[in-house]
Amino acid sequence: xxxxxxxxxxxxxxxxxxxxxxxxxxxxxxxxxTEVWHPVPPVVTPGRTxxxxxxxxxxxxxxxxxxxWVSAQDHAPAQWLVHDGILTVNKAHGVGNIETKRKFKDYxxxxxxxxxxxxxxxxxxxxNSGVFLASTGPGDDGYELQVxxxxxxxxxxxxxxxxxxxxxxxxxxxxxxxxxxxxxxVVWTAPRFNQDGSLKTPAYATVFWNGVLVDDHFELxxxxxxxxxxxxxxxDRAPIKLQAHGDKSAPISFRNIWVRELP
Numbered sequence: 178x179x180x181x182x183x184x185x186x187x188x189x190x191x192x193x194x195x196x197x198x199x200x201x202x203x204x205x206x207x208x209x210x211t212e213v214w215h216p217v218p219p220v221v222t223p224g225r226t227x228x229x230x231x232x233x234x235x236x237x238x239x240x241x242x243x244x245x246w247v248s249a250q251d252h253a254p255a256q257w258l259v260h261d262g263i264l265t266v267n268k269a270h271g272v273g274n275i276e277t278k279r280k281f282k283d284y285x286x287x288x289x290x291x292x293x294x295x296x297x298x299x300x301x302x303x304x305n306s307g308v309f310l311a312s313t314g315p316g317d318d319g320y321e322l323q324v325x326x327x328x329x330x331x332x333x334x335x336x337x338x339x340x341x342x343x344x345x346x347x348x349x350x351x352x353x354x355x356x357x358x359x360x361x362x363v364v365w366t367a368p369r370f371n372q373d374g375s376l377k378t379p380a381y382a383t384v385f386w387n388g389v390l391v392d393d394h395f396e397l398x399x400x401x402x403x404x405x406x407x408x409x410x411x412x413d414r415a416p417i418k419l420q421a422h423g424d425k426s427a428p429i430s431f432r433n434i435w436v437r438e439l440p
Contacts (some may be wrong), residue, residue: 227388227410228287228360229379237277237417238434239266246264247272249418250315257421263291265308266428274294274421275314277321280414286310286363292326293427300332301325304355305422306429307342309363312383312402312418313410319418321401322361324429328352339391341382342401358432359387364439368397370411379409396425 209435220234225343230236237245240262255275267320304326307320320341327338327350334340338359339347355360362385369377385391399407419431 179313186315191229228289230287231437232238234435234437235279236435237279238270238431240264240432243275244404245277246275247278248272249276249312249416257419263430263432264379264434265430266419268421268428270419270424274312274418275310276309276416276418278416280416280437281365282414284365285437285439286365286417286434287436288358288363288434290324291357291358291430291432292328292355293429296326296355296426298426299330301336302424303330303426304429305420305424305426307418307420307422308361308363309418309420310363311367311380311412311415313412313415317400317410318400319415320382321365321420322382324420326352326355326409328354339384339386341384341392341395341397342404343402344397344407345382345392345395347384347386349389349391351386351389351391353387361386362388367415368409370409374402374411376409425437 219233220326241259242256243259246257246306248255250273256269257267257275264346281417286308288308290306296304298304299312303323306324307321308324309321312319323336323338323340323342325332325336325338334346335343337347337350338352339350364383366381368380371377371408380397381394382392382397383390397407399409401407417436421428
């Protein structure tokens with residue numbers, strides 16, 4: 178065996194011995210090594226049912242008044258109708274959409290809505306309204322979650338109930354019959370923008386319709402436009418808006434609206 182081979186053998190032996198020593202002295206993994214104890218999540222008391230607001234929620238409509246809402250056009254007091262704990266769209270001329278006084282960024286939203294039992298019309302003209310998850314201004318379309326009678330009512334599928342209007346197609350149709358209460362539970366992640374107004378990260382929405390997942394962390398391509406391709410326009414925080422649609426059918430109603438701001 179030449180000198181080179183002897184050196185190689187010695188090095189190999191040294192490395193093997195070092196590895197054995199390291200294995201002998203390395204502590205055996207313990208369950209505690211991967212346990213995280215801090216920070217401790219804050220305590221939130223849930224509602225009595227899944228629909229009741231939890232203790233950290235902002236109640237937007239409790240069935241009594243419209244103190245949390247204003248006209249989306251001029252920020253005057255909201256003029257929709259409150260009766261027997263229910264909020265109903267006011268389609269009188271000049272009333273229009275309403276929006277929250279508060280502005281939000283990322284949040285969890287619960288809202289219940291009802292199509293009138295005596296609804297008439299078809300397609301988009303049958304109980305049309307919308308929950309605008311971010312109302313970015315009177316002249317902007319914002320980001321709309323469609324409200325519509327989709328029980329045996331045919332229309333374009335990216336405009337049916339449960340759709341993020343003209344963008345998402347609901348995974349399923351979870352509609353109840355007109356006259357029955359329905360619910361949306363939404364997780365909204367607002368878009369982020371760079372200082373120059375360019376898009377940093379897009380908006381995402383997860384929607385449960387009557388407890389059924391219909392939009393799974395859907396990435397929006399921009400505002401939900403009635404005509405044209407979606408695009409992003411920079412904003413920071415925005416109100417939540419409810420739509421008084423101009424169709425001729427009977428107005429729809431809402432109740433039990435609350436939101437939890439997310440960090």
